[in-house]
Amino acid sequence: MGRQLLLEHIDKPGIRGLEAYRANGGYRSVEKALRTMSPEAVLEEVKKSGLRGRGGAGFPAGMKWSFLAKPEGVPRYLVVNADESEPGTFKDRYLMERIPHLLIEGIIPSCFAMGANTSYIYIRGEYFHIARILEQAIAEAYAAGWLGKNILGSGFDLDVFVHMGAGAYICGEETALLESLEGKRGNPRIKPPFPAVKGLWQRPTVVNNVETICAVVPIVNEGGEEYAKIGVGRSTGTKLISAGGHVNRPGVYEIELGIPVEEFLMSDEYCGGVSGGRPLKACIPGGSSVPILPAELLFRTAKFETRLMTYESLSDGGFQTGSMLGSGGFYVFNDTACIVRSTWNHSRFYHHESCGQCSPCREGTGWMEKILYRFEHGLARTDDIDLLWDVQRRIEGNTICPFGDAAAWPVAASIRHFRHEFEYHATHPTKVKDPKHCEKEPIPVPERSYAG
Amino acid sequence: MEHATKPHTTTDGIAPFAFSEDALSECRTILGRYPAEFSKSALIPILHIAQAENDGWLSVHAMNAVADLLKIQYIEVYEVATFYSMFNLHPVGKHVLEVCRTVPCMLRGSDDIIAHIGSRLGIEPGGTTPDGMFTLKAVECLGSCGTAPMLQCGAKYHEHLTIEKVDSLIEKLRGEPKRNNYTDR
Numbered sequence: 335m336g337r338q339l340l341l342e343h344i345d346k347p348g349i350r351g352l353e354a355y356r357a358n359g360g361y362r363s364v365e366k367a368l369r370t371m372s373p374e375a376v377l378e379e380v381k382k383s384g385l386r387g388r389g390g391a392g393f394p395a396g397m398k399w400s401f402l403a404k405p406e407g408v409p410r411y412l413v414v415n416a417d418e419s420e421p422g423t424f425k426d427r428y429l430m431e432r433i434p435h436l437l438i439e440g441i442i443p444s445c446f447a448m449g450a451n452t453s454y455i456y457i458r459g460e461y462f463h464i465a466r467i468l469e470q471a472i473a474e475a476y477a478a479g480w481l482g483k484n485i486l487g488s489g490f491d492l493d494v495f496v497h498m499g500a501g502a503y504i505c506g507e508e509t510a511l512l513e514s515l516e517g518k519r520g521n522p523r524i525k526p527p528f529p530a531v532k533g534l535w536q537r538p539t540v541v542n543n544v545e546t547i548c549a550v551v552p553i554v555n556e557g558g559e560e561y562a563k564i565g566v567g568r569s570t571g572t573k574l575i576s577a578g579g580h581v582n583r584p585g586v587y588e589i590e591l592g593i594p595v596e597e598f599l600m601s602d603e604y605c606g607g608v609s610g611g612r613p614l615k616a617c618i619p620g621g622s623s624v625p626i627l628p629a630e631l632l633f634r635t636a637k638f639e640t641r642l643m644t645y646e647s648l649s650d651g652g653f654q655t656g657s658m659l660g661s662g663g664f665y666v667f668n669d670t671a672c673i674v675r676s677t678w679n680h681s682r683f684y685h686h687e688s689c690g691q692c693s694p695c696r697e698g699t700g701w702m703e704k705i706l707y708r709f710e711h712g713l714a715r716t717d718d719i720d721l722l723w724d725v726q727r728r729i730e731g732n733t734i735c736p737f738g739d740a741a742a743w744p745v746a747a748s749i750r751h752f753r754h755e756f757e758y759h760a761t762h763p764t765k766v767k768d769p770k771h772c773e774k775e776p777i778p779v780p781e782r783s784y785a786g
Numbered sequence: 787m788e789h790a791t792k793p794h795t796t797t798d799g800i801a802p803f804a805f806s807e808d809a810l811s812e813c814r815t816i817l818g819r820y821p822a823e824f825s826k827s828a829l830i831p832i833l834h835i836a837q838a839e840n841d842g843w844l845s846v847h848a849m850n851a852v853a854d855l856l857k858i859q860y861i862e863v864y865e866v867a868t869f870y871s872m873f874n875l876h877p878v879g880k881h882v883l884e885v886c887r888t889v890p891c892m893l894r895g896s897d898d899i900i901a902h903i904g905s906r907l908g909i910e911p912g913g914t915t916p917d918g919m920f921t922l923k924a925v926e927c928l929g930s931c932g933t934a935p936m937l938q939c940g941a942k943y944h945e946h947l948t949i950e951k952v953d954s955l956i957e958k959l960r961g962e963p964k965r966n967n968y969t970d971r
Contacts, residue, residue, distance in 0.1 A: 424930060500872040578893075578894075
């Protein structure tokens with residue numbers, strides 16, 4: 335097991351409470367930042383760490399913070415994105431549920447660096463039970479003087495509030511989240527202006543994922559350079575991976591970025607191999623929005639290099655033969671899974687969750703769902719594959735926010751790598767009417783090569 | 787959006803709505819979290835409270851009361867209530883069983899769970915039993931993929947589901963007089 339910067343204490347008894355959290359070294363980063371550092375010095379450490387946004391986009395956190403506008407007399411905000419709803423991802427929930435003070439601790443030096451005196455944790459409505467845990471932890475932190483006025487006598491004031499969403503995947507997109515936090519529908523905004531200039535209530539705002547803010551704690555404690563020593567290239571530090579689907583040991587694992595994908599899937603320290611003793615068919619390594627990788631491309635790239643758990647290695651080969659690290663929602667398909675059924679399921683999700691603002695996405699997600707429904711239920715023809723390809727290609731890049739891309743990519747990748755399963759569905763209409771047809775008789779895989 | 791169904795717009799025979807004292811005090815706490823000029827930000831959290839106070843769904847009366855409380859137009863509440871999937875715009879059963887159906891749960895057997903609950907209760911997803919006890923919903927990813935399959939009932943997640951677990955949960959809930967709300971502590 336590699337270094338555990340976030341999960342080291344997660345199994346300690348009582349760690350949900352302030353007393354045990356503090357006894358295990360909690361809130362040291364607040365003492366260090368507020369007593370010995372300037373806001374600029376905290377920002378400098380985050381920049382040096384190379385920390386990239388852990389929500390999915392992977393944008394460097396220090397750079398995002400440095401864009402924050404600082405007009406005189408206008409409040410600034412840190413909004414923590416706890417709207418975790420990317421299918422396959424459940425790591426933020428794990429942190430907030432088990433060790434809520436880590437998030438609250440991370441918020442304090444982050445707000446100090448930004449000069450923000452108010453922070454909102456926007457949490458998805460379905461996580462009501464976790465919001466209660468956070469609220470209790472926040473109350474403990476206020477009572478102990480970690481939040482409120484003049485923290486540690488530094489003159490720095492900070493209020494933290496939990497804000498409930500109400501069930502909308504799109505609110506994980508930062509500008510939709512801000513609209514929702516203003517009490518509106520979650521329709522993403524046109525950028526620019528970016529939230530760093532005009533965010534919550536048109537005031538300068540940074541929106542960061544829960545895991546990103548938690549990672550600020552070890553960065554302040556150990557220093558940005560120490561953090562950056564972990565990892566490979568521009569993928570520094572540790573990352574939480576949510577492992578699910580057909581694996582023997584589903585759960586949240588903290589990995590040092592750079593371990594081989596094969597080790598992560600096959601080692602008993604992590605996923606413990608593919609479940610059911612069945613052959614591996616495919617894997618979605620970064621949440622439902624990233625391209626699916628067939629078994630042949632998961633452990634090695636098309637160049638026959640070892641595929642690593644890093645932003646760069648997982649995207650090696652572009653969309654032709656690569657994927658993305660995304661949010662770290664890693665889910666696995668063995669040969670009993672039907673790729674057509676999964677793709678239909680994903681497209682139903684995106685149709686359901688489209689905010690409806692841009693026509694290509696609002697209409698296109700519905701068309702994709704309908705075509706895929708026909709494939710899954712034995713009603714499609716082989717040339718419908720081209721129709722489906724045509725619809726997805728007209729969504730990508732033609733919408734206000736990346737949701738349209740996220741809806742199109744999984745469909746494109748499924749056709750690219752599993753065209754034979756679509757053909758099978760078109761030519762075996764009776765067989766595929768049984769949703770469990772792959773469990774009874776796996777679909778034959780054609781000879782193919784990704785070399786070069 | 788598929789779930790942006792038309793709200794129940796009639797008021798005939800629908801009970802009037804008024805916040806209880808406890809609920810109003812919770813609303814005031816929530817309002818204190820936002821600058822006074824941006825009190826509309828409290829809309830979604832307060833809609834959750836209104837829904838819990840109104841037997842688990844938002845009638846026109848309930849939505850109008852929220853608008854009056856926040857001093858905003860009724861339409862500003864309707865457009866939000868119709869956008870978010872956790873707001874029920876029609877009456878629901880006492881216990882709403884929301885089973886995740888997205889791929890990570892599907893890979894671990896959620897289709898069978900949904901079919902089993904449906905046949906046991908004699909309803910399709912979206913339906914409510916004639917005695918008003920249960921509503922079954924198939925919902926999208928609830929962030930519980932590592933503990934799949936799962937369902938949510940009120941604030942509680944029921945994870946690692948099996949057919950046997952679902953059966954005993956249904957029996958247990960049948961004997962519970964109180965509604966399960968998202969806002970339960």
